[in-house]
Amino acid sequence: MTLTTTTALDTSLALDTSRALAATAGHAPGIEPRLAVDRPLDLAAERERGTYGLPTCPDVIAELEAAGLRGRGGAGFPAHIKWRGVAEADGLRVVVANGEEGEPSSYKDRWLLTYRPHLVLDGLLLAARTVGADRAVVYLSHPETETAVRAAIAELDSAAPATPAAGVRLDVHVVEPTYVAGDETAVCRSISGGPALPTARPPRVGEKGVDGLPTLVSNVETLAHAAWIARNGAAAYRDHGTAESPGTTLVTLSGACGRPGVYEVPYGLTVAELFEIAGGFTSRPAGFLMGGWFGGLLGPAHAETVCTYEDVRAAGSGLGCGAITALHADQDPLAVAAEVSAWYAAESAQQCGVCVKGTASIRDAFASLDAGTATAKDRDNLARWGQTLPGRGACAFLDGAATWARTVLTEFPEHIGADGTANADDSGN
Structure with a gap:
């Protein structure tokens, strides 16, 4: 997959979204990809893969806990804690798939929403059923993702004899792309009719979110993994990764990279090993922007840092949204x-x-x-x-x-x- 790089600052630090949609995601050798595919999948193709199938586990939240699934939006918060908190709340509840992706160097959410929108919707509807919500919202800020998601919802609406969305109000909410619009309080504020700007905590959105109701806001990749886990189980999810950082994840690799793009990889590989999957470094890296632009700038020696939540945190940074940019040798x-x-x-x-x-x-x-x-x-x-x-x-x-x-x-x-x-x-x- 070959992508060019640019940013709003007219530098070479982030992916050029105008060409990225022509790309397909790659994956690490030796794994059976769970998310990565080589073409956009429609409803029929997704159903062949088991999407929208019933969970095989008796307790979805317990299965997410056993799997060790963490949120892929940036914070890495344990998914089961957020799901359980909303499930135990009183009254009406709302679930939101957060695909706003305001991080300049990340493209993995946009890729997932355009290539596998049904898997995201599967996870969103699973979340609604699990926590007892009767409203589900897909929160977006990029035209290509809105087009793909609305087409997928139209397919669901025409599905016979019954749609997987039966009993759930399924909406799409679109905002202008900004970094802060992806904050979960900004998400709820915008869907409620206000500006897409953060609000002070407490209360948390799990207590008072969209329209004042308890709201589960999950990143779209988190929901895709949740749907996979519900059908395949926690043990299978842990077949890849490490004990503390289990499973696979989508990463966006760019900069001094042979084949910049989105890749599905297991946790536990070094930064250098990730870039080898993407064609290797094109020059000796001068440093690494870790976790998008939120994790700061690490020195070139961190090519040997292992990509787990624990190791990257110990290095003084964070995995964040899984985006890593390698600086070219001549970049200051x-x-x-x-x-x-x-x-x-x-x-x-x-x-x-x-x-x-x-x-x-x-x-x-x-x-x-x-x-x-x-x-x-x-x-x-x-x-x-x-x-x-x-x-x-x-x-x-x-x-x-x-x-x-x-x-x-x-x-x-x-x-x-x-x-x-x-x-x-x-x-x-």
Whole structure:
């Protein structure tokens, strides 16, 4: 699969969505893919694979717990906890498939929604039945995903003699693509008729979400895996991966990559092994953007980091949405940090003073470093912000910007002099 790369900042850090739909997903050798296919599947093709079949387990939530399924939207939260919380709530309930995917370097949700929309709907309707919801919403922000999902719903509506969606109101809700629109509080706020902007917690959306009702918001890949687990069982799900990070996952690989694109892989491979599946590195990587743009920037030695939740967290980053961008050998980490931090400042929801000021300050400090005009104070401020800003915003957006402040200073100290200025040889070569 060959994709070009571009971003709103006109850099080479994220996938070009205008060409990505022509691509198919690959998968790691030695695994029977659960999600990856080589063509979009219609209802008939999905049913041949067992999609919309009844669960084989007596307790879906218990099976998700046994499988160790974690959310694929970025936080990696155990899926069974969210499902059980909504299932135990009183009154009417709502379930939402979150396919907004505002992360610039990730394409896996859009791929899944265009190639396997029925598997996502299968997981969404399974969630509705399991938690007792009578309303299910697919939350989207990209035209190609809306077209694919609406076509899949039309197929369901015309299915005879009975549709898998019987008894559930199935809606599609479309918003403008922004990073913060994918936050689960923003999801519920938008579906309820408000702006797609985060709200303060508590309450959690599992307690008070869409229209004030307990709401389960799950990433579309999470729902696809849940549907697979319900039919194949937790033990089969654990055939791949590790004990603490079981199963397979979709990753988006880009940058200095032979075949950029979306791949289904088991947890437990190193970063270098993932890129080997995608044609290998096209140059010696100067660093890695981990977990999309939320996990900061890790140094080139992390090619040997094992991709599990635990190992990547121990490395000071996170798997997030499963997107990894390898910087080309001639890319300057400080220039990349300046561009990404500028993106963070521009994408802020502008609702929290600490986020507005924090993202702008990080942007300005990195801009000074990149321009060679920084001082020791800029360096010290970045170090302080990297430690003190996480957790202070209404949502986690500020945490991502702070992670860049922390990781660039800790991972690339040779690029920044003691006085805060960029070293003369800051190219990593």
